[in-house]
Amino acid sequence: MSAANADRSTATVSDAPAAGAPAEGSGRDPDAFLGLSKEECVELLREMIIERRFEEKAAEVYQVGKIGGFCHLYIGQEAVSAGSISPLRDDDYVVTAYRDHAQAIARGMTPNAVMAELYGRADGCSKGFGGSMHMFDKTLNFMGGHGIVGSHLPLAVGVGYTIRYRGGDQVCLCFFGDSVVNIGAFHESMNMAARWKLPVIFLLENNRYGMGTDFRRVAAVKELKDRGRAYDGLTSLDVDGMDVLAVRQAVEEAIERGRNEKTPSFIEARCFRYMGHSMADPMHGTYRTREEVEKWRSDDPILSFTRQLMDAGRLTEEEYQAIDREAKEIAEESAAFADRSPFPDSDALYRYVYSDGYPDDMRRRDAWRKELR
Amino acid sequence: MAVLTYREALNDALREEMERDDSIFIIGEEVGEYDGAYKVTKGLLEQFGEWRVRDAPIAELGFAGLGVGAAMAGLRPIVEFMTWNFALLAIDEVVNAAAKMFQMSGGQYNVPIVFRGPGGAALQLAAQHSQSPEPWYSYVPGLKVIAPATAKDAKGLLKSAVRDNDPVVFIESEIMYNLVRDEVPEEEYVTPIGKAEVKREGSDVTVVCHSKMVHQALAAARALEKEDIDVEVLDLRTVRPLDVDAVVASVKKTNRAVVAEEGWPMCNVGAQVVDDIQREAFDSLDAPVARVNGLDVPMPYAKNLEKLVTPNADHVAAAVRHVCYAD
Structure with missing residues (x-):
């Protein structure tokens, strides 16, 4: 059974799902856990909690001026990064946009290196030259951290081209937001990746707002995954981006297609950011209501996965508390480390x-x- | 020595480098089956196959960015723009991605890529197809910008560009592809990036120029021999980094300078050269530096107006006489 609603040619444009509704076709058996062991499931949860506590700490220190510039937080979207990066191999590649702290951590960067980068310090992953939007770690094939909306998609296609050029079986996972589907670079990238069969996974994090603009106000398509339908050989699907296992299953399948058939995939993960677009933007702003934010928060990816694991006897309250304590300590330590770094x-x-x-x-x-x- | 056209020299450089290093590939519009819009890539698809000579869709932003990503992943792409006019669609990938990646990543990801194609005016191609892109790119730290004037330099500098570990903007010329032909060594050679060359020695005035204007300056120098004005022609070859040492050395010898370039005057390469001269050789100047440029208008189509806009050897000669107080 597929986690996702794959359709190359049969999808029709229909009404966008209501806020908070899971994507269609999330027919995953909730008890199956994708064959993951108890430990692997707990590790997924731990990853999400570390990301959450890290970003909360980043928000806190931003308020007191420790972090400069733009600072786009990931809180609410953790299921997407944890679910998609965890099935990658070490020799696969990740390219992302500017909301990149949590993805960097999910890929294996230390929270210390990420926080030191936010502080603009020499021990940051980009030695203080990149900041919030430009996290890089070549040893992890984490290729940034890019700040011009949509312009990093062609880079991911170039990585896919290199994989094919060398006859490898890696994949390149490329994150981007919902505003990207209206940019020329999106279509130029999908077209080349599909035409030349490049193993790129285009992972759209549809958090519903491109900065303060509801995607439905600017995209002449009801379901963003349908933007992929124009390209033969590109598998387009959507997935509940608040469900870490659903994301993981969809990406695992995309990885298989990439490794075996060398074909690209376009996955729309429907999710939500709890915070404003950046730290300069209030949580609700003028463009979305408190009720909408609360509705999505009630479907929180960490809480729901925690509940799921507890219901299945895979996690105890004590274990959860221990993970959360550890995550808070990691976040605290990252800020202390950043403060000490020259x-x-x-x-x-x-x-x-x-x-x-x-x-x-x-x-x-x-x-x-x-x-x- | 064999006499080659500028086009043949570029084609030789591409072939030799691709034979030497199999991480090099070319991507661009019409580079493969069509043999290149200007035949610079002639025969390469047949020799190297489609993964190394890739016909791209008309999607400059997309295939330029593909090149940047491939360079980050370890290949050495050569991105051909059919002309630099179309590259404006891709300038984000050149400026925001290629030029900044090495610093933005704290020195982790250098981008060994060449962006190349013809720039400048040709014959009545009108406003959108007649412009000199050097200033747009030479403004940007992180890029190297090359605009060779001879077949020999075109080959040697393209080989250096391909071997360079940073992004290089390589500006050729539609007019020069066939018209420029000169002796090219048959043995292996490379021409260093960032080094100007004295194309004609002289003692009275230095004409600092690059690309097509080198030939206008040489023609002017020949004409001025009759007037007993001895012109030194200094070909920058690379406009970023710029060989200020060579400029200063020549101006210190001649005490007079003319800066000649095909494009618009505002913020162009010559404007920077004038600043470098006044900062480093002010006391050597016997006259203010004169500039020769295209006129400051979009290029018109009409033949007479295009001729009026475009700088030529007579303009260079007039500027030389002016700085010699001989007009």
Whole structure:
């Protein structure tokens, strides 16, 4: 039985589901746990809780000025990152957008390295050069962290091209938000990935709002997954993005298609962000109601998975409390670590502009800055 | 030495580099079955196959970004834009992705990629197909920008660009593909990025130029011999990084400079060269630096108006006389 509502050619445009409604076709047997062991299930839950507590800590320290710039939090969407990254192999690739802290942690970056990056410190995963939107770790094939909406999809297609070029069986998982479906880069990417059979998993996190714009107000399609129907060879489906096991099953199937058939997939995970678009945006704003936020929060991915595990005798209240305590400690420690980490030294300024050194003419044009001479 | 056209030299560079390194692939519109819109990629599909010579859909943003992603994953892509005019659709991937990735990732992901294609005006192609893109890209730290004037430099610099570990913008010329032909060494060579070359030695005035304007400057220099004005022609070859040492050395010798370039005057390469000269060689100047540019209008279609807009050897010669107070 498939977790998801796969359709290459038969879907018809219908009314978008009401807020909070699970996606159609989530016919997964809730007791089956996809064949995962008790420990694997608890690890999935633990991952989600660590992401949640980390982001709560980030919000807290942002308020006191420890983090600068834009800061887009992931709270509410943890089932998508945990469910999709957990079935990847180490040699697979991840490319994502600017709401990237939790995905970086899910891929294996330490919360310390992510928080230090948020603080703009030398121990950050991008050495303080990237910040919130640009998390990178080459050792984990975590390829950013990109801040121009939609422009990272072609990058993921390039990674898929490289996999095929070398005859590998990896996949490239690419996250993006609902506003991307209206951008040319989305269609250019889907077209090339489908035409050349590139193992890319396009994972749309439909949290319903592109910044403050309801996707239904700007997309001339009722169901965003239908945007994939134009491309032969691309499997398009939707999944309940508040259900970590549903996400995991859909991505596992997409990984199989990518590894074996080299075909791309387009998965719309229907989810919700509890916080504003960024820390500059209030939780409700003018574009969504308190009731809508509360309705989605009542379907919280962490609480529902916790309940599911407890009902199945796979988790005790004590175990849950211990995980939550540990997650809070990890978040606290990441902030303390970031605070201790040094700021990048000014010599680093010219170190990463070119890989073969900073050209002399450029340095001479900066010579009016006496402190840099 | 064999005499090759600019086009043949580029084609040789691509073939030799692709034979040397199988991580190199070319992607672009019409690069494969059509043999290249301007035949620069002629014969490569047949030799290397479709994964290494990939005909792309007309989707500049998409295939430029594909190249950036492939470079991050370890390949060495060459992205051909049919012309640089169409590359404006892809400038986000060049500027926001390729140029910034190395620093944004704290030095983890360098992007070894070449974006190449013809720039500048050709023959009555009107406003959207007649423009010089050098300033748009040379503004951006993280990019290297090359615009060669001869077949020899085109081959040597394209080989260097392909071997470079950072993103390179390589600007060719539709007009020069066939008209420019010169001696190209038969043995293996590369031309260093960031090094200007004196194309003609002279003692009275330095003309700093690149790409097509090198040929206009050489023609002007020949004409001015009759007037006993000895012109040095300095071909920048690379506009970022810019060989300020070569510019300053030449100006210190001649004490006068003209900066010539095909495109619009506002914020162009020449504007930067004038600044570099006044900062580093002010005391050597016997006259203000003169500039030769295209006129500051979108390119008109009508033949007479296009001629009026486009800088030529007579314009360069007039500017040289002006800085010599000989006009």
